[in-house]
Amino acid sequence: MRKLLIAPAALTAAAIAATLGFGSSHREAPGITLDPTADNTDTYAWTAKDAPGALTVAADWIPGEVPANGPNFFGWDDRARYYIHVDNTGDGRPDVSYRYQFKTTVKNKESFLYALPGASGYDDPKLNVVQRYSIVREKYRYNGKKVSVHAKTIARGLPSAPPNIGPKTFPNYKVFEDGAVKTIGDGTKVFAGQRDDPFFVDLGATFDGINIRQLTGNQGQGKDDLSGMNTHSIVMQIPERLVTKDHKSVSGANAGNAVVGVWSTTERRRLQVNGASAAKRKHHRKAKRSYHDGWVQVSRLGNPLVNEVVIPLGKKDQFNRTTPDRDAELYGKYVVKPELAAILNALFDIKAPENDRTDIVLALLQGIPMLNQHAGIDGPPAVDTIKLNLGVPPADTEDRFGVIGGDTAGFPNGRRLGDDVVDIELQVVAGFLKDNKVPLGDGVDQNDKPFLSTFPYLASPHDGFNSAPSTRVEPGHAPVPAGG
Ligand SMILES: [Ca+2]
Ligand SMILES: [Ca+2]
Numbered sequence: 001m002r003k004l005l006i007a008p009a010a011l012t013a014a015a016i017a018a019t020l021g022f023g024s025s026h027r028e029a030p031g032i033t034l035d036p037t038a039d040n041t042d043t044y045a046w047t048a049k050d051a052p053g054a055l056t057v058a059a060d061w062i063p064g065e066v067p068a069n070g071p072n073f074f075g076w077d078d079r080a081r082y083y084i085h086v087d088n089t090g091d092g093r094p095d096v097s098y099r100y101q102f103k104t105t106v107k108n109k110e111s112f113l114y115a116l117p118g119a120s121g122y123d124d125p126k127l128n129v130v131q132r133y134s135i136v137r138e139k140y141r142y143n144g145k146k147v148s149v150h151a152k153t154i155a156r157g158l159p160s161a162p163p164n165i166g167p168k169t170f171p172n173y174k175v176f177e178d179g180a181v182k183t184i185g186d187g188t189k190v191f192a193g194q195r196d197d198p199f200f201v202d203l204g205a206t207f208d209g210i211n212i213r214q215l216t217g218n219q220g221q222g223k224d225d226l227s228g229m230n231t232h233s234i235v236m237q238i239p240e241r242l243v244t245k246d247h248k249s250v251s252g253a254n255a256g257n258a259v260v261g262v263w264s265t266t267e268r269r270r271l272q273v274n275g276a277s278a279a280k281r282k283h284h285r286k287a288k289r290s291y292h293d294g295w296v297q298v299s300r301l302g303n304p305l306v307n308e309v310v311i312p313l314g315k316k317d318q319f320n321r322t323t324p325d326r327d328a329e330l331y332g333k334y335v336v337k338p339e340l341a342a343i344l345n346a347l348f349d350i351k352a353p354e355n356d357r358t359d360i361v362l363a364l365l366q367g368i369p370m371l372n373q374h375a376g377i378d379g380p381p382a383v384d385t386i387k388l389n390l391g392v393p394p395a396d397t398e399d400r401f402g403v404i405g406g407d408t409a410g411f412p413n414g415r416r417l418g419d420d421v422v423d424i425e426l427q428v429v430a431g432f433l434k435d436n437k438v439p440l441g442d443g444v445d446q447n448d449k450p451f452l453s454t455f456p457y458l459a460s461p462h463d464g465f466n467s468a469p470s471t472r473v474e475p476g477h478a479p480v481p482a483g484g
């Protein structure tokens with residue numbers, strides 16, 4: 001068992017949690033709201049208990065998939081490129097990226113049905129619509145401003161699990177789930193397809209002016225507005241040696257190669273997003289990276305809720321187009337002086353520090369010293385990636401409050417599916433790291449479906465016939481102190 005050597009002080013003062021706000025990244029910016037198939041909703045990165053030598057990543061797209069949504073169900077867009085990025089040096093530039101592109105086939109164009117009753121597999125003609133995908137692994141080398149990319153197709157023709165229409169159409173949906181789990185040549189395990197949305201939040205309360213139903217939170221009774229809803233997920237389990245900076249496995253939490261930064265993005269062809277003003281076109285040219293010629297990034301997601309509630313409306317679309325290495329320069333000031341702290345004070349008088357929030361910058365954008373800060377750079381730049389120390393062993397019992405709850409294997413050291421990032425971030429913005437410990441929360445403590453103990457970990461999608469979206473209410477319980 002690998003052991004984390006960490007100073008107790010780092011666990012309390014400097015240590016701790018990260019971003020701000022509520023609601024992860026569903027419909028978080030005006031532009032991407034008009035383009036849901038390209039909209040990143042959540043990114044997770046953790047070390048799974050059953051795969052200690054691998055980086056496990058889950059990235060979700062398409063917010064608020066109501067399961068009963070026929071006849072044209074939710075799916076990937078063939079015209080987009082879906083990305084998972086890994087930065088193993090801490091500069092906010094990708095070192096290894098995985099590019100997913102999908103191709104949709106309609107077997108019988110004379111039928112209006114997505115699938116005929118009793119469809120039993122990907123090759124069954126009764127499954128009328130099939131989405132398959134390829135994966136390209138991109139490796140980057142940097143020489144000053146010059147970038148060279150080595151791109152290699154590592155998989156093609158893999159099936160994506162279809163939308164779970166209902167038990168008459170898919171009497172055995174598990175066949176599709178199991179059939180969508182693949183191990184490719186380099187030992188990487190992959191899954192793509194529809195899943196239950198693993199994020200849980202009382203959105204109704206949060207965005208009605210932070211109208212928390214039960215102040216100060218943490219006593220249950222919140223309504224999980226994403227309960228009963230689905231999303232589209234890519235899940236990967238990548239052997240450590242394929243993502244670390246020295247191409248070796250991680251020997252322990254103190255190893256120089258232990259920390260990786262993870263985020264996801266979506267790109268569209270430049271023609272599809274143009275028609276813009278000269279100023280915008282100039283911006284696009286500047287944002288353009290030579291190795292992605294002809295494509296432009298339209299969405300990105302590292303830590304939950306950054307674009308949702310830290311970045312102001314006027315900058316949200318720009319945030320989606322830019323890369324993490326420019327975060328400090330472009331958005332640092334919004335983190336140091338978060339609007340949310342002022343709002344919380346105005347609403348609830350909780351005495352949250354409103355200025356000079358370097359505690360948040362450290363935890364969220366730089367990494368926690370001796371835990372998930374990249375080794376080998378003094379004063380690491382502030383970049384919005386999920387920083388995970390791959391040498392920290394998974395917790396035997398997970399604490400939903402992660403690091404502020406004393407569980408260093410959780411958020412913001414990576415992000416697990418069950419981490420209650422809404423409660424954590426509310427408490428951190430309120431000043432948890434500055435000794436202002438307010439037991440804030442949205443009253444929703446967990447996902448509506450249990451997660452799986454094995455790959456792909458996210459729960460099966462809700463089926464359309466039996467669906468009841470947005471109805472689960474967390475049972476009431478005794479107050480929980482700040483940090484859990
Ligand atoms: Ca890098
Ligand atoms: Ca859910």
Ligand SMILES: [Ca+2]
Nearest residue numbers: 420422423444
């Ligand atoms: Ca919560």
